[in-house]
Amino acid sequence: MTAPARTRTSADLIRAEEPVLAHNYHPLPVVVARAEGAWVEDVEGRRYLDMLAGYSALNFGHRHPALIQAAHRQLDQLTLTSRAFHNDRLAEFAESLAELTGQDMVLPMNTGAEAVESGIKVARKWAYEVKGVPADQATIVVADGNFHGRTTTIVSFSTDESARAGFGPFTPGFRIVPYNDLAALEAAVDETTAAVLIEPIQGEAGVLIPDDGYLAGIRELTRRAGCLFIADEIQSGLGRTGRTLAVEHEAVVPDMVLLGKALGGGIVPVSAVVARRDVLGVLRPGEHGSTFGGNPLAAAVGSAVVELLGTGEFQRRAAELGVTLREGLAALEGKGVRSFRARGLWAGVDVDPAIGTGREISERLMREGILVKDTHGSTIRLAPPLTITDEELRSALGTLEKVLAEGACGQKGTEGRKNPR
Numbered sequence: 001m002t003a004p005a006r007t008r009t010s011a012d013l014i015r016a017e018e019p020v021l022a023h024n025y026h027p028l029p030v031v032v033a034r035a036e037g038a039w040v041e042d043v044e045g046r047r048y049l050d051m052l053a054g055y056s057a058l059n060f061g062h063r064h065p066a067l068i069q070a071a072h073r074q075l076d077q078l079t080l081t082s083r084a085f086h087n088d089r090l091a092e093f094a095e096s097l098a099e100l101t102g103q104d105m106v107l108p109m110n111t112g113a114e115a116v117e118s119g120i121k122v123a124r125k126w127a128y129e130v131k132g133v134p135a136d137q138a139t140i141v142v143a144d145g146n147f148h149g150r151t152t153t154i155v156s157f158s159t160d161e162s163a164r165a166g167f168g169p170f171t172p173g174f175r176i177v178p179y180n181d182l183a184a185l186e187a188a189v190d191e192t193t194a195a196v197l198i199e200p201i202q203g204e205a206g207v208l209i210p211d212d213g214y215l216a217g218i219r220e221l222t223r224r225a226g227c228l229f230i231a232d233e234i235q236s237g238l239g240r241t242g243r244t245l246a247v248e249h250e251a252v253v254p255d256m257v258l259l260g261k262a263l264g265g266g267i268v269p270v271s272a273v274v275a276r277r278d279v280l281g282v283l284r285p286g287e288h289g290s291t292f293g294g295n296p297l298a299a300a301v302g303s304a305v306v307e308l309l310g311t312g313e314f315q316r317r318a319a320e321l322g323v324t325l326r327e328g329l330a331a332l333e334g335k336g337v338r339s340f341r342a343r344g345l346w347a348g349v350d351v352d353p354a355i356g357t358g359r360e361i362s363e364r365l366m367r368e369g370i371l372v373k374d375t376h377g378s379t380i381r382l383a384p385p386l387t388i389t390d391e392e393l394r395s396a397l398g399t400l401e402k403v404l405a406e407g408a409c410g411q412k413g414t415e416g417r418k419n420p421r
Contacts, residue, residue, distance in 0.1 A: 010043050026359075028366050028373070035062035038388045040371070051365075051372045051396055053385045055203070056235045056346075059262035060308060061387035067265035070304035071297065078296045083289055089299035096306040097274060100244060101257055104277040108270070108294035108302075112234040112260030113149030115271035118288065119197070119258050120153065122273065123228050124173075125282045127194030131226060138194040143179040147204030148197070148232055160204075180210040182217040189221065195228035195256070196221070200246035203235040206379040207341050207348030215250040228255040228279065234271070238262040239309055239386055242319030242344035249343070255279055265305045270298045314386045318344040321393055325382065328397035336404025347382040348375075349400075355407035364403045370396050 008016070010031040030048065034041040038061055041047050053059060060067060074089070081087045094106040107122070109115050120140060127138040142148075142157045149155075155163045156170035164170070177184040179202060189196065196218055202208040215231075222229040231254040236246035238259065243249055245257065256279055260271035273280065292298070308314060322344040329340045329347060338350045351361050358374025365372055365380075372380045384393065 008043070013043065028362060028371065030366055030371065037061045037063075038385045038392055046369070048366070048369050048371045049384075049388075049392060049396055051370055051382050051384045053383050054266060055261060055373075056238075056240050056383055057261040057264065058266040059239050059314065059386050060265055060305070061385035062266060064265060064308070064387070066308060067267055067301055067304050070300050071265075071267050074297050074300035080292065080295045080297070082291045083294060087294075087296045087299070089296045089303065090294045093294070093299035093303045093306070096303055096310070097259075097263075097272060100306050100309060101259075101274045102253055103257065103274040105275060105280040107273040107275075107280055107283070107288075108298070109260075109273070109290050110269045110271055110292050110298070111149075112258070112271050113151050113154060114290065114293070115234065115258040115260050115273055116148045116154055116197075116232060117151055118273050119195075119230050119232075119256055121288060122256070122275070122280060122283060123195035123197075123230060125287075126228065126279055127192075129282050130278070131194070133192050133194065137192050139173055139175055139190075139192045140194055141175045141177060141185060141188045141196045143198055143202070144176055145179050145202055145205040145208065146197075146199060147202070148199070148234075179205075179208065180214055182214060182221065185218065186221055189225045189227060193225060193227040195230050197230045197232065199232045199236065200249075201236045201241065201343060201346070203346075203381070204375060206350070206376055207343075207346055207381060209341050209343055213250070215247055215252045219252045219254070222255070230254060230256045230258065232258045234258055234260040236346070238305070239314040239318050240344055240346050240383065242322055243315055244309060246343070263302055263305055264298065265301050267301050268298050270302045270305075272302075318386050321345055321386075321388065321390060324390055324393050325397070328394065332397075332401055332404065335401065336408055342382075345382075345384055345386055345388070349380050349382060351378045351380060351404065352408075353378045355404060361403065361407070364407065365399065368399045368403060370399050 013031045031043050032040045033043045038050055039047055040050050097106050107118055109118055124138045127133040144159050153171040155167055157174035158164055175188045177188045219229055231247050233245050256275040264270035326342045336352050336355050338352050340347055340349045358378050358380045361380055362372050362374045374380050
């Protein structure tokens, strides 16, 4: 008789990845096997509170019943036709998403990077056909510290050397200005400018929130200059900040909005470009496409996501629980937290480097049953599912306080050993 296969442990599975997976991420050493709501469970059965939510891809938590039900129904009917044919789910998805975002037309894609690439292509085509920019001279103005994806064109205008090194030559046509600097932005815009592409809040940079008036200033500047305002809401959108879109905090309506992550409900990759008719209308059949973009399964899940957001419940939850998050982090300032930035259920927390790097703090929190992720030195990001309860959120903040206090004590002990009396 063949002996039963031994169940692989977390350590086994992590070791098994090493020789066969390319090194594109540096994940925490936890192997998730099951999940529900705001909680995940590893292969050994240890439970963790998910305070990252897939970089906002899981805004509605893991396996939200309405989204799972929509996916199951569609799996029993039709999953893919390619865009060679129409499917019966796409019109509903496009109609509802356009209405939710206050735009006219939708270009469905799959990943966030595809949405950004598509937005760049549309902006350039609009510049040539509508604005009258000479062929191949269109420019797009972007911000320092941006994160819009990982494709060759997108990393061409990144200022993160780890994203760029070894991947040149780079795509021309981009001008980089400091984030949150309207004067620098205005100086970079000229008659060749097709668009200004900005994250309303820079997520990867550490949840950087611009000054009040910055987004409204961009809207006014682009209107005067006759170029497009493209808002990358792939992380900040769909309820995360307490509004459907982060630009709504300044009552701004961009010419084009890029969506992704939460649009797929944590079930399938779904992204979209939504824009005015005179902008997306520059595309004609055969000029752009995606085999999986707008597939029936994606459209069914996306429609269910839009329906959830249509009630306003999740936007309200993010706003209300965001108060708890800000108050909890404010109480930790001077107790291991040097500073923080928060809007809705999204925060970037700068930890005292003497206590540990962001990676070290993330690992300590993981050992206490809380999952977060670091970025840039000693900064950690908090972006729990919008389904998290007040009690769960307070518990996570309490655990963060404990980890920081233990780190501070450990640092003092180390200092004592280094400098004995």
